[in-house]
Amino acid sequence: MSELETGLRARLIDVGVALVATEGAQALTLREIARRAGVSHGAPRRYFPTHLELLSAIARRGFTDLATRAAEAVGEGVASPRERLTALAHAYLEFALTHRGMHELMFRHDLLESGHLGLRETSLPLFSQLVDLVGRARPDADARLVAGSLLANLHGIAQLWSWGSLQLATGADDVMPLLRTALDAHLGPEAE
Structure with missing residues (x-):
């Protein structure tokens, strides 16, 4: 070319x-x-x-941006797996809430060609990182299932927050208490 x-x-x-x-x-x-x-x-x-190939190339940019943000959030300054998961989850929610259109596109694998343009190779490492951290924080559990459930929970929080539903239902004016509650639900309460 x-x-x-x-x-x-x-x-x-x-x-x-x-x-x-x-x-x-x-x-x-x-x-x-x-x-x-x-x-x-x-x-x-x-x-x-195909239109799907162009959408996939656009989504790949989003996954690359999210991966960069996640790497910065989970940098060397964060020690425990729980702290790293919190930082990763916060980066995910921040991205989802500030890049709503891109976030929606990135997770619409029904619209994307996951094997095209390395999209699979771009999207799965972030989930693998989540699985690894969950495995370290919850060695007693199936890390892939807990990570998948946590990702679904984070995705739901982002979507419902962006629609205003969670603010209405919970009275919350900040998404962080919801993030902490989701982590507690999946990982158990944080040790004091």
């Missing part, structure tokens, strides 16, 4: 990332991305033969 082609491919992804940030996943049509990129409506097909 020439440098010009690589540049146009990257620009299509950049436009998609910007579009999902401002208008949500539902706005990600090939025609709209092409229009905003300043190319013909057929041009994206040259680099992304």
